Amino acid sequence: MGDLEARCAEAGLKMTGQRRVILKVLGSSEDHPSVEDVYERAKGLDSSISIATVYRTLSLLDELDLVIRHEFQEGYSRYEVNWDHHHHLIDLETGKVVEFQNEELEKLKVKIAKDLGYDLVDHRLELYGKKIKKKK
Amino acid sequence: MGDLEARCAEAGLKMTGQRRVILKVLGSSEDHPSVEDVYERAKGLDSSISIATVYRTLSLLDELDLVIRHEFQEGYSRYEVNWDHHHHLIDLETGKVVEFQNEELEKLKVKIAKDLGYDLVDHRLELYGKKIKKKK
DNA sequence: GTAGCTGCAAACTCTTTGCAACTCT
């Protein structure tokens, strides 16, 4: 993958200070921040930034597929950079989000879509679970 | 499975006229109606019903697991009766929602969660695709 | 009788947008 800024320029976006800040925040986030989270982190780097700009920028990045927008049944969106394809397991007790990949799953999904008469364009998979308690 | 009304009574819910109407609407819907949809259909049976009651009832039913709440990335919720476990393929060109089940997928998900150290409690899978065009 | 339910309207949360000023290219 590579440089977010480069890919934005490629798409014809003007590289403003605010966008640079937001891209920096996204690129250095290891989690799945909400818009509010991105806004707070961005303000740490440039206190004049507005949340409207964060919303607008995230929408743009989503359209460009540079970012993925998640709705984990919380009533708001979370974002993450679209570095690599993976899925999420949400720990119901702690809210922790675990990422995973599974090749078998990928193949199976394409096959299911095909059997239904569809070309698979996109998909979402979320698992919700509780940590297995080891017995002593 | 079976009677929605019975299961509500079992849970200690009072069986009011409005609830009966909403349950009837849900039980006879073959699609995945939004709150607004449920409200409109319910008004056809009892014009005095309010949307606040629809929201409250659907939340209750969701807590009781009698109903499943979906968020198909549209900015609002859709509901369906929790009759049987299945997943959805959303046709990106028409918005049509196709339901499917796949045993292999179910096993795989349990296994993935287990490998990550989790007991699978719930999960969501949505495929987004385009209809395969047959060549003449 | 009374705990629970309802309609109404107001409030809330998340997100989008109109506008005038500003800024990359």
Place this chain on the structure above:
DNA sequence: AGAGTTGCAAAGAGTTTGCAGCTAC
């Protein structure tokens, strides 16, 4: 220079809630 971008504040959409009256049990 000029199209695109920004901050602000207001508006929008979807959803929740306080309250007084009503109703199933």
